[in-house]
Amino acid sequence: MVQMCPTHDTTTVIRNGVAVVTCEHCGMVAFRNRDSFGGVAALFADYRLVGRVEAIGAPGGEVMAFRPARPSDRSAMDAIPPHRWFRADEHLWVCQDGSVLLLAHRFPQVSRMLGA
Ligand SMILES: [Zn+2]
Numbered sequence: 001m002v003q004m005c006p007t008h009d010t011t012t013v014i015r016n017g018v019a020v021v022t023c024e025h026c027g028m029v030a031f032r033n034r035d036s037f038g039g040v041a042a043l044f045a046d047y048r049l050v051g052r053v054e055a056i057g058a059p060g061g062e063v064m065a066f067r068p069a070r071p072s073d074r075s076a077m078d079a080i081p082p083h084r085w086f087r088a089d090e091h092l093w094v095c096q097d098g099s100v101l102l103l104a105h106r107f108p109q110v111s112r113m114l115g116a
Helices: 036-043 071-077 108-113
Strands: 011-015 018-023 028-031 047-054 062-068 086-089 092-096 101-105
Touching: 018 036, 028 036, 036 086, 036 092, 062 071
Parallel strands: 028 086
Antiparallel strands: 011 018, 018 028, 047 062, 062 101, 086 092, 092 101
């Protein structure tokens, strides 16, 4: 089951048919009725991998950078508050600045799971 924040008020936003739940206190993001990878994959289905960077200052081992295929797809990013890392689970973090989506992860297989 998805672990929602049990302590704080959370914010739920629906994008691309995905209910995205964030807690700004804990820096966590979860997806109703989906696991973390399924939620990220569905929410950002139209995003394209634009590069990989070393995870300097980031929580994971590798950071993948994505951009929306169309400007209108930026609304998917807006489901997550900008300019900080949100933890989807112990292996996956998400950060966005309004134009680029960053996914940080610990394991190479995550790249394949995300279709990158
Ligand atoms: Zn919380």
